[in-house]
Amino acid sequence: MHINSKLPNVGTTIFTVMSALATEHKAVNLGQGFPDYPMSEELVALVNDVMKRGFNQYVPMQGYPPLREVLAEKIQSLYTTVVNPDTQITITPGGTYAIYTALTAVLQPGDEVIIFEPAYDSYIPNVEINGAVPVLIDLKFPDYKIDWGEVRQKLTPKTRMIMLNSPHNPTGAVLGEDDIKQLRSIVKDTNIFILSDEVYEHLVFDNVPHQSILRYPDLLERSFVCFSFGKVYHCTGWKLGYCVSAPEMMKEFRKVHQFNCFSCHTPSQVALATFIKNKDSYLSLGAFMQEKRDYFQQLMRQTKFTPLASHGSYFQLYKYDRISDEGDKDFAIRLTKEKAVATIPVSVFYKAGTDNKVIRFCFAKKKETLDAAVERLSKLNI
Ligand code: PMP
Ligand code: GLN
Numbered sequence: 001m002h003i004n005s006k007l008p009n010v011g012t013t014i015f016t017v018m019s020a021l022a023t024e025h026k027a028v029n030l031g032q033g034f035p036d037y038p039m040s041e042e043l044v045a046l047v048n049d050v051m052k053r054g055f056n057q058y059v060p061m062q063g064y065p066p067l068r069e070v071l072a073e074k075i076q077s078l079y080t081t082v083v084n085p086d087t088q089i090t091i092t093p094g095g096t097y098a099i100y101t102a103l104t105a106v107l108q109p110g111d112e113v114i115i116f117e118p119a120y121d122s123y124i125p126n127v128e129i130n131g132a133v134p135v136l137i138d139l140k141f142p143d144y145k146i147d148w149g150e151v152r153q154k155l156t157p158k159t160r161m162i163m164l165n166s167p168h169n170p171t172g173a174v175l176g177e178d179d180i181k182q183l184r185s186i187v188k189d190t191n192i193f194i195l196s197d198e199v200y201e202h203l204v205f206d207n208v209p210h211q212s213i214l215r216y217p218d219l220l221e222r223s224f225v226c227f228s229f230g231k232v233y234h235c236t237g238w239k240l241g242y243c244v245s246a247p248e249m250m251k252e253f254r255k256v257h258q259f260n261c262f263s264c265h266t267p268s269q270v271a272l273a274t275f276i277k278n279k280d281s282y283l284s285l286g287a288f289m290q291e292k293r294d295y296f297q298q299l300m301r302q303t304k305f306t307p308l309a310s311h312g313s314y315f316q317l318y319k320y321d322r323i324s325d326e327g328d329k330d331f332a333i334r335l336t337k338e339k340a341v342a343t344i345p346v347s348v349f350y351k352a353g354t355d356n357k358v359i360r361f362c363f364a365k366k367k368e369t370l371d372a373a374v375e376r377l378s379k380l381n382i
Contacts, residue, residue: 006129013121014348021333022342028373031332031342033169033314035364039234040281046271055270061258063091063242064269070276071242077279079214087247090254093264094239095199095228100126101260102195102224102243103161105252107132111160116146118349120169120197132160134351141356142308142319144173148182155186161193162186166211167200167312170346170360174204174311175211180219187222193249194219199228199241202285204312205293214244221246224253229272231314232282234364240268289314289364296363299374314364317346321357328355335359341373 018031068085109131166175230236305318328345
Protein backbone atom coordinates (compact mmCIF):
# COMPACT_ATOMS: atom_id res chain seq x y z
CA MET A 1 0.00 0.00 0.00
CA HIS A 2 1.37 3.43 -0.87
CA ILE A 3 1.20 6.12 1.78
CA ASN A 4 1.51 9.73 0.71
CA SER A 5 3.45 10.65 3.87
CA LYS A 6 2.31 13.62 5.89
CA LEU A 7 5.83 13.87 7.30
CA PRO A 8 8.08 12.88 4.40
CA ASN A 9 11.25 14.31 5.92
CA VAL A 10 10.92 12.83 9.39
CA GLY A 11 12.87 9.81 10.63
CA THR A 12 13.11 8.24 14.09
CA THR A 13 13.65 10.72 16.96
CA ILE A 14 17.24 11.29 18.06
CA PHE A 15 16.28 10.25 21.61
CA THR A 16 15.24 6.79 20.47
CA VAL A 17 18.24 6.49 18.18
CA MET A 18 20.81 7.48 20.83
CA SER A 19 19.21 5.43 23.60
CA ALA A 20 19.22 2.35 21.35
CA LEU A 21 22.88 2.99 20.49
CA ALA A 22 23.65 3.42 24.19
CA THR A 23 22.07 0.05 24.98
CA GLU A 24 23.88 -1.63 22.11
CA HIS A 25 27.27 -0.34 23.25
CA LYS A 26 26.58 -0.58 26.99
CA ALA A 27 27.18 3.16 27.22
CA VAL A 28 26.44 5.45 30.13
CA ASN A 29 23.37 7.23 28.81
CA LEU A 30 23.54 11.00 29.31
CA GLY A 31 21.62 11.46 26.05
CA GLN A 32 17.86 11.11 26.37
CA GLY A 33 16.47 13.24 29.18
CA PHE A 34 15.22 11.05 32.00
CA PRO A 35 16.30 10.50 35.61
CA ASP A 36 18.00 7.20 36.46
CA TYR A 37 17.25 7.49 40.20
CA PRO A 38 13.98 6.37 41.76
CA MET A 39 10.92 8.60 42.05
CA SER A 40 9.22 9.25 45.39
CA GLU A 41 8.25 6.01 47.14
CA GLU A 42 5.42 7.86 48.80
CA LEU A 43 3.90 8.79 45.44
CA VAL A 44 4.28 5.21 44.17
CA ALA A 45 2.56 3.95 47.33
CA LEU A 46 -0.25 6.47 46.83
CA VAL A 47 -0.91 5.23 43.29
CA ASN A 48 -0.95 1.64 44.57
CA ASP A 49 -3.30 2.61 47.30
CA VAL A 50 -5.79 4.44 45.09
CA MET A 51 -5.82 1.52 42.64
CA LYS A 52 -6.65 -0.84 45.49
CA ARG A 53 -9.35 1.56 46.63
CA GLY A 54 -11.01 1.28 43.22
CA PHE A 55 -9.99 4.40 41.30
CA ASN A 56 -9.66 2.48 38.06
CA GLN A 57 -12.36 3.81 35.73
CA TYR A 58 -12.50 6.85 33.47
CA VAL A 59 -12.26 10.28 35.02
CA PRO A 60 -13.98 13.18 33.19
CA MET A 61 -12.46 14.13 29.84
CA GLN A 62 -11.00 17.37 31.28
CA GLY A 63 -9.13 15.45 34.03
CA TYR A 64 -9.80 14.40 37.62
CA PRO A 65 -11.55 17.44 39.17
CA PRO A 66 -9.62 17.52 42.49
CA LEU A 67 -6.34 17.42 40.56
CA ARG A 68 -7.40 20.41 38.47
CA GLU A 69 -8.42 22.21 41.64
CA VAL A 70 -5.05 21.72 43.36
CA LEU A 71 -3.30 22.81 40.18
CA ALA A 72 -5.34 26.02 40.16
CA GLU A 73 -4.35 26.60 43.80
CA LYS A 74 -0.71 25.94 42.95
CA ILE A 75 -0.83 28.39 40.03
CA GLN A 76 -2.34 31.06 42.25
CA SER A 77 0.23 30.58 44.97
CA LEU A 78 3.21 30.55 42.58
CA TYR A 79 2.14 33.13 40.03
CA THR A 80 -0.73 35.03 41.72
CA THR A 81 -2.98 34.39 38.71
CA VAL A 82 -6.46 32.99 39.27
CA VAL A 83 -7.41 30.27 36.78
CA ASN A 84 -10.68 28.40 36.69
CA PRO A 85 -10.01 24.65 37.04
CA ASP A 86 -13.25 23.79 35.21
CA THR A 87 -12.67 25.88 32.13
CA GLN A 88 -8.92 26.54 31.94
CA ILE A 89 -7.03 23.35 32.84
CA THR A 90 -7.00 20.02 31.01
CA ILE A 91 -4.98 16.98 32.06
CA THR A 92 -3.17 15.34 29.13
CA PRO A 93 -1.03 12.28 28.50
CA GLY A 94 2.21 14.27 28.74
CA GLY A 95 3.50 17.66 27.68
CA THR A 96 4.22 16.63 24.08
CA TYR A 97 0.59 15.68 23.60
CA ALA A 98 -0.57 18.97 25.13
CA ILE A 99 1.58 20.89 22.63
CA TYR A 100 0.32 18.84 19.68
CA THR A 101 -3.30 19.26 20.77
CA ALA A 102 -2.94 23.03 21.19
CA LEU A 103 -1.42 23.41 17.72
CA THR A 104 -4.03 21.17 16.14
CA ALA A 105 -6.82 23.11 17.82
CA VAL A 106 -5.90 26.47 16.30
CA LEU A 107 -3.67 26.10 13.23
CA GLN A 108 -5.08 26.31 9.71
CA PRO A 109 -3.15 25.38 6.55
CA GLY A 110 -0.81 28.21 5.56
CA ASP A 111 -0.63 29.76 9.04
CA GLU A 112 2.89 30.77 10.04
CA VAL A 113 4.37 29.73 13.38
CA ILE A 114 7.52 31.29 14.78
CA ILE A 115 9.84 28.66 16.21
CA PHE A 116 13.20 29.35 17.80
CA GLU A 117 16.04 26.97 17.02
CA PRO A 118 17.50 24.83 18.41
CA ALA A 119 13.93 23.57 18.93
CA TYR A 120 12.57 20.55 20.78
CA ASP A 121 12.19 17.87 18.16
CA SER A 122 8.40 17.62 18.07
CA TYR A 123 7.63 21.28 17.30
CA ILE A 124 8.31 21.45 13.56
CA PRO A 125 6.59 18.14 12.70
CA ASN A 126 3.62 19.16 14.88
CA VAL A 127 3.27 22.41 12.92
CA GLU A 128 3.78 20.78 9.53
CA ILE A 129 1.32 17.96 10.06
CA ASN A 130 -1.31 20.67 10.51
CA GLY A 131 -0.41 22.19 7.14
CA ALA A 132 1.07 25.25 8.83
CA VAL A 133 4.49 26.74 8.08
CA PRO A 134 7.35 26.96 10.59
CA VAL A 135 9.18 30.29 10.48
CA LEU A 136 12.56 29.55 11.99
CA ILE A 137 14.69 31.96 14.00
CA ASP A 138 18.06 31.07 15.50
CA LEU A 139 18.63 31.72 19.18
CA LYS A 140 21.89 33.65 19.33
CA PHE A 141 24.83 31.32 19.93
CA PRO A 142 26.43 30.85 22.44
CA ASP A 143 24.00 32.17 25.06
CA TYR A 144 20.91 31.31 23.02
CA LYS A 145 19.03 34.55 23.57
CA ILE A 146 16.08 35.62 21.44
CA ASP A 147 16.75 38.44 18.97
CA TRP A 148 13.39 40.22 19.23
CA GLY A 149 14.34 42.57 16.39
CA GLU A 150 14.51 39.54 14.11
CA VAL A 151 11.16 38.34 15.42
CA ARG A 152 9.61 41.66 14.43
CA GLN A 153 11.14 41.38 10.96
CA LYS A 154 9.70 37.91 10.45
CA LEU A 155 6.14 38.84 11.41
CA THR A 156 3.66 38.75 8.52
CA PRO A 157 -0.13 38.94 8.32
CA LYS A 158 -0.04 35.12 8.37
CA THR A 159 1.82 34.86 11.69
CA ARG A 160 -0.56 32.85 13.86
CA MET A 161 1.59 31.68 16.73
CA ILE A 162 4.89 32.12 18.57
CA MET A 163 6.28 29.03 20.31
CA LEU A 164 8.34 29.56 23.45
CA ASN A 165 10.20 27.12 25.68
CA SER A 166 11.67 28.21 29.01
CA PRO A 167 13.66 26.70 30.64
CA HIS A 168 14.87 25.62 27.25
CA ASN A 169 15.67 22.19 25.91
CA PRO A 170 18.38 21.59 24.72
CA THR A 171 20.28 24.72 25.80
CA GLY A 172 19.26 25.43 29.41
CA ALA A 173 18.56 29.09 28.51
CA VAL A 174 15.75 30.85 30.39
CA LEU A 175 13.59 33.82 29.47
CA GLY A 176 14.04 37.05 31.44
CA GLU A 177 11.61 39.84 32.26
CA ASP A 178 12.81 41.82 29.28
CA ASP A 179 11.84 38.95 26.94
CA ILE A 180 8.32 39.08 28.33
CA LYS A 181 8.22 42.85 27.79
CA GLN A 182 9.25 42.40 24.16
CA LEU A 183 6.79 39.57 23.64
CA ARG A 184 3.99 41.67 25.08
CA SER A 185 4.67 44.59 22.81
CA ILE A 186 4.88 42.30 19.76
CA VAL A 187 1.58 40.48 20.30
CA LYS A 188 -0.42 43.46 21.56
CA ASP A 189 -3.41 44.20 19.29
CA THR A 190 -2.66 41.16 17.07
CA ASN A 191 -4.36 37.78 16.81
CA ILE A 192 -1.12 35.88 17.46
CA PHE A 193 -1.34 32.92 19.82
CA ILE A 194 1.46 31.89 22.17
CA LEU A 195 2.43 28.31 22.89
CA SER A 196 4.57 28.24 26.01
CA ASP A 197 6.30 24.95 26.75
CA GLU A 198 7.11 25.12 30.47
CA VAL A 199 7.73 21.47 31.25
CA TYR A 200 10.93 22.45 33.13
CA GLU A 201 9.03 25.06 35.18
CA HIS A 202 10.67 24.09 38.47
CA LEU A 203 14.11 23.33 37.11
CA VAL A 204 15.46 26.87 37.26
CA PHE A 205 18.80 27.56 38.93
CA ASP A 206 20.62 30.31 40.82
CA ASN A 207 17.41 31.79 42.30
CA VAL A 208 16.27 33.20 38.99
CA PRO A 209 12.44 33.39 38.94
CA HIS A 210 10.72 31.34 36.24
CA GLN A 211 9.06 33.70 33.76
CA SER A 212 5.89 31.68 33.38
CA ILE A 213 3.24 33.02 31.04
CA LEU A 214 0.92 32.20 33.95
CA ARG A 215 2.27 35.30 35.72
CA TYR A 216 0.78 37.51 33.03
CA PRO A 217 -3.02 37.31 32.70
CA ASP A 218 -2.95 39.54 29.60
CA LEU A 219 -0.66 37.01 27.87
CA LEU A 220 -2.55 33.97 29.19
CA GLU A 221 -5.60 35.25 27.27
CA ARG A 222 -3.84 34.22 24.04
CA SER A 223 -1.68 31.33 25.31
CA PHE A 224 -1.57 27.61 25.72
CA VAL A 225 0.84 26.82 28.56
CA CYS A 226 2.02 23.20 28.69
CA PHE A 227 3.41 21.21 31.62
CA SER A 228 4.63 17.67 32.38
CA PHE A 229 4.33 15.78 35.67
CA GLY A 230 7.08 13.50 34.38
CA LYS A 231 9.65 16.27 34.83
CA VAL A 232 8.40 17.39 38.22
CA TYR A 233 8.06 14.00 39.87
CA HIS A 234 10.92 12.10 38.19
CA CYS A 235 8.51 9.81 36.32
CA THR A 236 8.88 10.51 32.61
CA GLY A 237 7.33 7.11 31.89
CA TRP A 238 4.02 8.16 33.41
CA LYS A 239 3.41 10.44 30.43
CA LEU A 240 1.07 12.76 32.26
CA GLY A 241 0.87 16.54 31.94
CA TYR A 242 -1.57 19.40 31.54
CA CYS A 243 -2.40 22.50 29.59
CA VAL A 244 -3.60 25.84 30.94
CA SER A 245 -5.30 28.35 28.66
CA ALA A 246 -8.07 30.90 28.33
CA PRO A 247 -11.60 29.45 28.53
CA GLU A 248 -12.54 29.97 24.86
CA MET A 249 -9.24 28.53 23.67
CA MET A 250 -9.51 25.61 26.08
CA LYS A 251 -12.92 24.77 24.58
CA GLU A 252 -11.27 24.21 21.21
CA PHE A 253 -8.37 22.31 22.82
CA ARG A 254 -10.85 19.94 24.43
CA LYS A 255 -12.67 19.34 21.14
CA VAL A 256 -9.45 17.81 19.79
CA HIS A 257 -8.45 16.10 23.03
CA GLN A 258 -11.77 14.34 23.66
CA PHE A 259 -11.64 12.42 20.39
CA ASN A 260 -7.98 11.55 20.62
CA CYS A 261 -7.23 10.45 24.16
CA PHE A 262 -10.52 11.32 25.92
CA SER A 263 -9.16 10.95 29.46
CA CYS A 264 -5.85 10.05 31.12
CA HIS A 265 -4.66 7.42 33.58
CA THR A 266 -6.94 7.67 36.61
CA PRO A 267 -4.84 6.31 39.51
CA SER A 268 -1.93 8.67 38.78
CA GLN A 269 -4.25 11.67 38.73
CA VAL A 270 -5.94 10.70 41.98
CA ALA A 271 -2.58 10.16 43.68
CA LEU A 272 -1.16 13.45 42.38
CA ALA A 273 -4.20 15.37 43.62
CA THR A 274 -3.04 14.48 47.14
CA PHE A 275 0.71 14.52 46.61
CA ILE A 276 0.91 18.00 45.04
CA LYS A 277 -0.52 19.53 48.21
CA ASN A 278 2.95 19.03 49.65
CA LYS A 279 4.52 22.18 48.22
CA ASP A 280 8.00 20.98 49.00
CA SER A 281 7.54 18.26 46.37
CA TYR A 282 8.04 20.90 43.69
CA LEU A 283 9.63 23.85 45.51
CA SER A 284 12.73 21.81 46.36
CA LEU A 285 13.29 20.68 42.80
CA GLY A 286 15.36 23.61 41.53
CA ALA A 287 17.94 23.27 44.30
CA PHE A 288 18.00 19.48 43.90
CA MET A 289 18.78 19.71 40.19
CA GLN A 290 21.14 22.66 40.60
CA GLU A 291 23.25 20.50 42.89
CA LYS A 292 23.44 17.90 40.12
CA ARG A 293 24.37 20.55 37.56
CA ASP A 294 27.13 21.88 39.80
CA TYR A 295 28.42 18.39 40.57
CA PHE A 296 28.51 17.50 36.88
CA GLN A 297 30.17 20.78 35.89
CA GLN A 298 32.83 20.34 38.51
CA LEU A 299 33.56 16.77 37.35
CA MET A 300 33.73 17.90 33.74
CA ARG A 301 36.57 20.29 34.55
CA GLN A 302 38.88 17.28 34.28
CA THR A 303 37.98 16.96 30.60
CA LYS A 304 38.69 18.99 27.49
CA PHE A 305 35.03 19.86 26.99
CA THR A 306 34.09 23.56 27.29
CA PRO A 307 30.81 24.33 29.07
CA LEU A 308 28.12 26.71 27.89
CA ALA A 309 25.87 28.23 30.56
CA SER A 310 22.88 26.22 31.83
CA HIS A 311 20.33 28.25 33.81
CA GLY A 312 17.56 25.68 33.87
CA SER A 313 16.19 22.30 32.58
CA TYR A 314 18.32 19.22 33.25
CA PHE A 315 20.63 19.71 30.34
CA GLN A 316 24.05 21.21 29.86
CA LEU A 317 25.72 21.89 26.55
CA TYR A 318 29.44 21.42 26.01
CA LYS A 319 31.66 22.43 23.12
CA TYR A 320 34.17 19.82 22.03
CA ASP A 321 36.36 21.90 19.73
CA ARG A 322 39.46 21.16 21.84
CA ILE A 323 38.91 17.43 21.21
CA SER A 324 37.76 17.01 17.64
CA ASP A 325 36.69 18.87 14.52
CA GLU A 326 34.16 16.23 13.50
CA GLY A 327 30.50 17.12 12.94
CA ASP A 328 28.46 16.81 16.13
CA LYS A 329 26.45 13.77 14.98
CA ASP A 330 29.57 11.82 14.02
CA PHE A 331 31.25 12.88 17.24
CA ALA A 332 28.29 11.85 19.42
CA ILE A 333 27.99 8.49 17.67
CA ARG A 334 31.71 7.82 18.03
CA LEU A 335 31.64 8.85 21.69
CA THR A 336 28.90 6.29 22.26
CA LYS A 337 30.55 3.50 20.33
CA GLU A 338 34.17 4.01 21.36
CA LYS A 339 33.97 5.65 24.78
CA ALA A 340 30.61 4.29 25.88
CA VAL A 341 29.07 7.66 26.78
CA ALA A 342 25.85 8.65 25.00
CA THR A 343 24.91 12.32 24.44
CA ILE A 344 22.72 14.24 21.99
CA PRO A 345 24.18 16.25 19.08
CA VAL A 346 22.57 19.69 19.08
CA SER A 347 22.43 20.05 15.27
CA VAL A 348 19.42 17.70 15.23
CA PHE A 349 17.39 20.50 16.82
CA TYR A 350 17.89 22.68 13.72
CA LYS A 351 15.96 22.02 10.52
CA ALA A 352 19.02 23.00 8.48
CA GLY A 353 21.31 20.92 10.71
CA THR A 354 23.30 23.96 11.97
CA ASP A 355 26.35 22.53 13.68
CA ASN A 356 28.04 24.71 16.33
CA LYS A 357 30.00 21.67 17.52
CA VAL A 358 28.15 21.28 20.76
CA ILE A 359 26.59 18.21 22.37
CA ARG A 360 23.96 17.96 25.09
CA PHE A 361 24.42 16.09 28.34
CA CYS A 362 21.54 15.21 30.69
CA PHE A 363 22.68 15.50 34.31
CA ALA A 364 19.45 14.20 35.94
CA LYS A 365 21.41 11.14 37.00
CA LYS A 366 22.79 9.44 40.09
CA LYS A 367 26.23 10.62 41.18
CA GLU A 368 27.66 7.18 40.28
CA THR A 369 26.34 7.55 36.74
CA LEU A 370 27.86 11.02 36.32
CA ASP A 371 31.14 9.78 37.86
CA ALA A 372 31.29 6.82 35.47
CA ALA A 373 30.56 9.00 32.43
CA VAL A 374 33.15 11.64 33.28
CA GLU A 375 35.78 9.07 34.09
CA ARG A 376 35.42 7.79 30.53
CA LEU A 377 35.37 11.31 29.09
CA SER A 378 38.47 12.39 30.99
CA LYS A 379 40.45 9.63 29.25
CA LEU A 380 39.46 10.98 25.86
CA ASN A 381 42.30 11.24 23.50
CA ILE A 382 40.61 11.34 20.16
N1 PMP B 1 8.87 19.80 25.85
C1 PMP B 1 10.16 19.70 26.12
C2 PMP B 1 11.04 20.86 25.85
C3 PMP B 1 10.67 18.52 26.66
O1 PMP B 1 11.98 18.40 26.90
C4 PMP B 1 9.80 17.47 26.93
C5 PMP B 1 10.38 16.23 27.54
N2 PMP B 1 10.19 15.12 26.82
C6 PMP B 1 8.45 17.62 26.63
C7 PMP B 1 8.02 18.80 26.08
C8 PMP B 1 7.42 16.56 26.80
O2 PMP B 1 7.20 16.01 28.01
P1 PMP B 1 6.34 14.70 28.16
O3 PMP B 1 7.28 13.57 28.34
O4 PMP B 1 5.47 14.96 29.34
O5 PMP B 1 5.51 14.52 26.91
N1 GLN C 1 12.57 15.36 26.56
C1 GLN C 1 13.55 14.35 26.54
C2 GLN C 1 14.83 14.87 25.94
O1 GLN C 1 14.87 15.95 25.40
C3 GLN C 1 13.19 13.08 25.82
C4 GLN C 1 11.82 12.94 25.30
C5 GLN C 1 11.71 11.86 24.28
O2 GLN C 1 12.44 10.89 24.30
N2 GLN C 1 10.80 12.05 23.38
O3 GLN C 1 15.79 14.19 26.01
